[in-house]
Amino acid sequence: MRGPTQAAGHGGDGEEMKKQQSPETVVAQAAGHVEAASRGLAPGIFPATTYERDPDMSLPGGAVYSRDDNPGFDVAEEMLCRLERGAEAMLFASGMAAAASLFKALRHGDRVILPRVMYFALQVWVEGFAERFGLRVELVGNDAADYIAALSREPARLVWVETPSNPLWTVTDIAAVAQACKACGATLTVDNTVPTPVLTRPLELGADIVMHSATKALNGHSDVLAGALVTGNADDPLWQGAKEERRLAGAVIGPFEAWLLARGMRTLFVRMERAMQNAAALAEWLVTRDDVAAVLYPGLPDHPGHAVAARQMVGGFGTMLSIRTGGGEARARAVKGQLQLFRRATSLGGVESLVEHRRTVEGPTSQAPDDLLRLSVGIEALEDLRADLAQALSATAWNETSEKDGE
Numbered sequence: 515m516r517g518p519t520q521a522a523g524h525g526g527d528g529e530e531m532k533k534q535q536s537p538e539t540v541v542a543q544a545a546g547h548v549e550a551a552s553r554g555l556a557p558g559i560f561p562a563t564t565y566e567r568d569p570d571m572s573l574p575g576g577a578v579y580s581r582d583d584n585p586g587f588d589v590a591e592e593m594l595c596r597l598e599r600g601a602e603a604m605l606f607a608s609g610m611a612a613a614a615s616l617f618k619a620l621r622h623g624d625r626v627i628l629p630r631v632m633y634f635a636l637q638v639w640v641e642g643f644a645e646r647f648g649l650r651v652e653l654v655g656n657d658a659a660d661y662i663a664a665l666s667r668e669p670a671r672l673v674w675v676e677t678p679s680n681p682l683w684t685v686t687d688i689a690a691v692a693q694a695c696k697a698c699g700a701t702l703t704v705d706n707t708v709p710t711p712v713l714t715r716p717l718e719l720g721a722d723i724v725m726h727s728a729t730k731a732l733n734g735h736s737d738v739l740a741g742a743l744v745t746g747n748a749d750d751p752l753w754q755g756a757k758e759e760r761r762l763a764g765a766v767i768g769p770f771e772a773w774l775l776a777r778g779m780r781t782l783f784v785r786m787e788r789a790m791q792n793a794a795a796l797a798e799w800l801v802t803r804d805d806v807a808a809v810l811y812p813g814l815p816d817h818p819g820h821a822v823a824a825r826q827m828v829g830g831f832g833t834m835l836s837i838r839t840g841g842g843e844a845r846a847r848a849v850k851g852q853l854q855l856f857r858r859a860t861s862l863g864g865v866e867s868l869v870e871h872r873r874t875v876e877g878p879t880s881q882a883p884d885d886l887l888r889l890s891v892g893i894e895a896l897e898d899l900r901a902d903l904a905q906a907l908s909a910t911a912w913n914e915t916s917e918k919d920g921e
């Protein structure tokens with residue numbers, strides 16, 4: 515929960531030099547943390563739940579109780595803070611716990627704006643919570659213009675953006691929404707799980723808070739459930755409320771999970787770069803096939819969000835894409851069933867490639883078309899991934915002309 519200036523760096527490293535370090539360097543070196551007792555070059559794991567006081571009641575170690583503080587959290591929190599260029603970062607037990615803590619900090623009657631296309635479980639949870647606790651929720655289209663129109667009708671307290679958003683990879687112009695939020699005093703939170711700070715830094719675009727499911731690409735190995743919030747302004751009352759949610763209501767991460775997350779983040783840049791090369795190459799190859807009805811990837815020039823994505827995502831368009839297989843749900847399920855290498859599983863951002871039929875998972879209110887398969891692209895060899903998709907598509911014959919003939 516500490517800001518970058520408070521966390522322990524290695525000796526002799528001037529603050530100026532530290533500020534100039536590239537994010538790649540910061541994460542590769544775990545923000546310079548060494549284990550204090552042994553000078554071990556890997557950060558420590560601190561399982562203690564409580565910390566000893568001196569006879570005068572002072573706390574020489576600084577920490578009281580592990581729901582409040584754990585020196586192990588500082589490593590991942592500082593890495594995230596510096597990646598997002600924030601003032602303060604906080605780890606949570608999961609991405610959902612991180613997000614929920616902000617909504618729980620709202621007051622009865624507050625108005626919140628969410629996009630129609632977003633991480634489905636969060637939308638469902640917010641709608642149920644809002645009904646019980648008297649929040650007023652409006653769902654809007656994912657374009658900045660839709661947010662601006664909703665805010666000009668009536669200001670809001672909290673505005674939520676997810677971009678590119680699950681599972682259509684629609685793109686929202688963060689800077690444009692941020693401007694409208696500033697004008698009416700709304701707090702803008704951006705779910706930055708999918709692009710990660712490797713590609714997008716929402717705080718620099720005017721957002722107030724960044725949320726992460728660190729379960730995904732930040733950790734990257736599909737073996738930790740974790741969430742995080744990063745703020746540009748630690749005095750924000752919503753931030754203070756989220757802090758209470760962690761410290762008092764206990765939405766806190768475990769010491770082993772915090773350590774695994776920091777370890778996973780050290781390779782964030784190389785994983786993202788490799789997976790992104792794979793995703794972009796697969797998208798470009800898939801659009802050339804006449805047995806795929808559509809490819810949804812912000813890196814493709816005809817994607818509706820391409821121009822905004824090209825401005826706001828620096829260095830690439832991410833590791834996530836969806837395909838519409840044509841032939842309705844039956845073809846989508848057939849293709850998914852034939853895949854050998856893409857694992858049939860939910861989640862995203864791991865080193866292994868995954869495929870999922872989102873409509874089945876999200877249910878009847880899903881915004882996902884019935885022939886949509888979501889692909890989370892990993893770091894395997896491109897030719898293996900391409901061969902797997904090629905055999906699955908070929909084995910489940912369908913093509914655009916046969917569909918048109920049949921109409």
Ligand SMILES: *Cc1c(COP(=O)(O)O)cnc(C)c1O
Binds near residue numbers: 739
């Ligand atoms: C997974 C995910 C979440 C939820 O995070 P958990 O760590 O699973 O609780 C929120 N937003 C996005 C975009 C996600 O992919």
